Amino acid sequence: MAKVLMKGNEAIGEAAIRAGCLNYFAYPITPQSEVAEYLARRMPEVGGVFLQGESEVAVGYMLFGASGAGARVFTTSSSPGISLMSEAISYLCGAQCPAVFVNIMRGGPGLGGILPSQGDYFQATRGIGHGDCRMLVMAPASVQEVVEMVMRAFPLAEKYRNPVMILGDGLIGQMMEPVEFSDDLKTEPSNKDDWASSGMDHRGSKTRNLVKSLFLDPTVLNDQNLMLKAKYDRMREEEVRYEAYNIDGDYQCLIVSYGTMSRVCRTAIDMLKEEGIEVGMIRPQTLFPFPEKAVGDAAAKASCTHVVSIEMSMGQMVDDVKLSVLGRKPVSWYGKCGGEVPTPEEIIGVVKERIA
Known part of the structure; x- marks a missing residue:
């Protein structure tokens, strides 16, 4: 079609x-x-x-x-x-x-x-x-x-x-x-x-359905x-659904992001790769049920030093990210909540700050 x-x-x-x-x-x-x-x-x-x-x-x-x-x-x-x-x-x-x-x-x-x-x-x-x-x-x-x-x-x-x-x-x-x-x-x-x-x-039927x-x-x-x-x-x-991006090899930071925000994150990841900085991403396609195992497993990779939840909110999904990581790595949030969409350049800055 x-x-x-x-x-x-x-x-x-x-x-x-x-x-x-x-x-x-x-x-x-x-x-x-x-x-x-x-x-x-x-x-x-x-x-x-x-x-x-x-x-x-x-x-x-x-x-x-x-x-x-x-x-x-x-x-x-x-x-x-x-x-x-x-x-x-x-x-x-x-x-x-x-x-x-x-x-x-x-x-x-x-x-x-x-x-x-x-x-x-x-x-x-x-x-x-x-x-x-x-x-x-x-x-x-x-x-x-x-x-x-x-x-x-x-x-x-x-x-x-x-x-x-x-x-x-x-x-x-x-x-x-x-x-x-x-x-x-x-x-x-x-x-x-x-x-x-x-x-x-x-x-x-002779039976009523109530x-x-x-x-x-x-x-x-x-x-x-x-x-x-x-x-x-x-x-x-x-029914857990998610997309994994750039997590096959080693990466220093893991981003968790969903919806259109994740598209900006993907651009930032590609730009960081050109600088020699590897970043992975788990994009939940179902928010309930949340892909806890996928996030937890990706965060557990030895090369990963930080997990950041990037959202267009004051930090809501970050709670589920923390529950998935269970304290094995530091977890933080970044986002905006007034209608502005964070730019790839902003996300690049956030990643570099977290892994410094």
Whole structure:
């Protein structure tokens, strides 16, 4: 299939359609409003539904209701909008309903700004909703990768009966790059007749399916939460994804970076190599589950003297990096959090300072 030049937000919408999702509920918020603009035109062309909610709170429960009835569902939003959906996300996790969320992050806190940021790492990987809920979180570094992650997110959500989040930044949403939509990534929605409230007549069943997250008996609730934990542990075993760059040989410093920030780091690594300074990088493609073993193993290399987490935030992923390294090497953070993107030259300076 030929590549086409697309803006990231529009490619996200098209990827959802190509993945077989025809139910999109959303509320506009920059810097991802083009997804809704695009799907307002495209969904009717393919027999799909785009419904704009009166708020992000409403959107969250539209997703819950449609998913609970067995539909393949999807939304896009940005930081404060995801916060307003967080209650519904917890309900989706508790009731085991699959859904796909795309968060094109703002800088924050509060209303913040629409320039590139990675300030929602904690929210996505730690505090997405109340209770012990977790969701699989993927982090693309290009428009092509966000297309592939969106298309893979739907079968993963159905595999685990759990929400999945794609965590991008303003650059991912606004940049234009050539993309290819692979038919190999298209999947048919899984059969949900064994649990969804899709109607007894539809299922040819005399048994009602009840979708719920309320368990008043503490013993039953404990068992339910243990079952959910086992599911999250299974994600840790089966869904870790990362890219390793320049780690085959010896290197003095290890960078851990994700999303579009990692592309700047890659340029800095190539520039340092020309100066005779070797630096490796682990780029997490899943933030939950985090590639703990890959980071730990890369940091353990004898030639590596320092590990630095480079982020467009005040230092959030660095906590997971420290947990992966377990004190075997010094770990530090570098980043900016107001919408500026650190330059390759800045990163070169940081690396040289750390290994001096």
